[in-house]
Amino acid sequence: MATLMGRKYRLNKNNTANANLNLVLVGLGMDLSRLPTLSTKCKAMFIVDGVKEETLEELFKSDEEAINERQQKRMRVIKEKMTENLVEDEQALEEKQKRRIRTIEAKRLKKKKKRERRKLAMILKR
Known part of the structure; x- marks a missing residue:
């Protein structure tokens, strides 16, 4: 060739x-x-x-328009990804807080039961 x-x-x-x-x-x-x-x-x-x-000016203008269009498209995609990540992060944070609350409640309940058992044991010893 x-x-x-x-x-x-x-x-x-x-x-x-x-x-x-x-x-x-x-x-x-x-x-x-x-x-x-x-x-x-x-x-x-x-x-x-x-x-x-096309003249050089027209070519440069069309190149600039294409570049601007690509940049705007990239920015839109980045914004969408960021909002998706933000929503996911917020959901993960809410779940983490709920788990933390459940853990704290479970510990309180466990301590309460332990106190009740001790009281019951003290009563039975008398």
Whole structure:
């Protein structure tokens, strides 16, 4: 596949990747003057998006919108997870408090029974 592309677009293994990319783009019939320079965004993005004939500003704007949309989606998911965890934590805390109350009541009852047995034993000894 690579050799077929090399033959079709006359790629040279001694060329830089950028030079070979330029050859491929020219072979595809794209106007290199419309593409960004090396100091701007990656040319590979413009191979796909360049078909739409969008300006750099439009591409940057659409990228920013996509990034903002993804960030908002992440924030929504994080908020949902946090509220779920908060509800679960509250439920766990309530259960823990109920268990603690039951344990305290059981200890009181045990002490009360122990006192009653002692009183009964004292009464029987007399």
